[in-house]
Amino acid sequence: MNASIEILPNMTxxxxxxxxxxxxxxxxxxxxxxxxxxSVKRSAPVVMDCNGLEYVSSAGLRVFLVAARSAxxxxxxxxxxxLTPSVKEVFDVSGFGRIIDVQADFATATAKITGA
Amino acid sequence: MITLAEELILLAIEDDGAISYTAGAPGFTxxxxxxxxxxLSTIGRIDADLSTLRVLSSKPTGxxxxxxxxxxxxxxxxxxxxxxxQQLQPQSPSLLKLSxxxxxxxxxxxxxxxxxxxxxxxRRYPVVDGREQKEAKLRILGTxxxxxxxxxxxxxxxxxxxAAQLLEGFLSSAEILRLEERISLVGGIDLYVKAAExxxxxxxxxxxxxxMSPMF
Numbered sequence: 001m002n003a004s005i006e007i008l009p010n011m012t013x014x015x016x017x018x019x020x021x022x023x024x025x026x027x028x029x030x031x032x033x034x035x036x037x038x039s040v041k042r043s044a045p046v047v048m049d050c051n052g053l054e055y056v057s058s059a060g061l062r063v064f065l066v067a068a069r070s071a072x073x074x075x076x077x078x079x080x081x082x083l084t085p086s087v088k089e090v091f092d093v094s095g096f097g098r099i100i101d102v103q104a105d106f107a108t109a110t111a112k113i114t115g116a
Numbered sequence: 117m118i119t120l121a122e123e124l125i126l127l128a129i130e131d132d133g134a135i136s137y138t139a140g141a142p143g144f145t146x147x148x149x150x151x152x153x154x155x156l157s158t159i160g161r162i163d164a165d166l167s168t169l170r171v172l173s174s175k176p177t178g179x180x181x182x183x184x185x186x187x188x189x190x191x192x193x194x195x196x197x198x199x200x201x202q203q204l205q206p207q208s209p210s211l212l213k214l215s216x217x218x219x220x221x222x223x224x225x226x227x228x229x230x231x232x233x234x235x236x237x238x239r240r241y242p243v244v245d246g247r248e249q250k251e252a253k254l255r256i257l258g259t260x261x262x263x264x265x266x267x268x269x270x271x272x273x274x275x276x277x278x279a280a281q282l283l284e285g286f287l288s289s290a291e292i293l294r295l296e297e298r299i300s301l302v303g304g305i306d307l308y309v310k311a312a313e314x315x316x317x318x319x320x321x322x323x324x325x326x327x328m329s330p331m332f
Binding site: 021022023055056057058059061062065066068069072073089090093094095096098099 | 157160163164165166172264265266267268271300301302304305306307308310
């Protein structure tokens with residue numbers, strides 16, 4: 001998998017793509033940790049745009065939980081959006097969708113941040 | 117370092133050293149098996165999705181029970197977490213024995229033979245100083261009473277303790293009811309724990325159906 005991180009004036013956008021399984025989880029976790037730490041410094045919300053994420057395993061899910069935990073500890077919003085159907089199913093079954101703010105698409109997520 | 121399964125076992129040990137699941141808590145076995153799977157997943161020996169559990173490495177962990185589970189997984193077919201939970205449950209007595217042995221060797225439990233009416237003999241496992249048991253309870257309480265997003269480990273511990281009906285050992289029914297929303301929200305955010313919950317629900321439904329069915 002690969003991930004891009006975009007630092008925008010009013011948010012940090014993380015875009016994972018491909019397969020997030022155990023093999024990919026550690027590297028992605030490091031990237032996410034750094035992105036959230038930067039966001040906490042400037043009090044900017046974090047949006048995880050999962051439009052390109054094709055697959056998530058049990059190990060991959062833990063990255064989301066740890067990210068949500070770090071963001072909450074740093075008092076910044078953490079929103080996940082644009083889940084593909086297969087990833088959304090894993091979120092639903094595992095109960096992630098109840099604890100993490102999940103929005104349908106990037107526009108909805110940014111609207112929530114800006115209060116539009 | 118105490119493993120998730122060991123914490124679950126410590127929560128199941130009552131003041132007199134008896135293990136509460138033997139008194140009939142139906143969820144303990146699937147919860148215990150799930151705890152071994154969570155542990156193996158956390159240390160990177162297995163990974164899973166909704167359809168398949170995969171062995172990533174069969175290198176022994178040094179934990180006897182986890183290694184027995186890993187060996188079974190590595191030798192078996194490619195199948196779902198649900199199927200593996202079913203298949204591994206018959207091994208739970210030997211897995212429990214291995215984990216109890218490790219807890220004894222670490223000085224956390226002290227085995228003691230007990231008898232009832234001078235006839236029925238059983239082995240009990242009183243905790244030595246109760247520190248690890250207390251820590252597990254405090255971590256669960258911290259998760260329940262706080263507002264933070266829990267760590268994956270603490271979320272799994274809470275979910276499995278709830279599934280195995282072990283929260284009843286240190287929380288009143290009224291407290292559990294009051295905390296139900298938080299328990300549901302943060303307990304067991306994990307595919308292995310959800311599989312255990314589903315297995316317990318299915319077993320409970322089966323038992324209820326059998327109980328309600330007319331005999332003739």
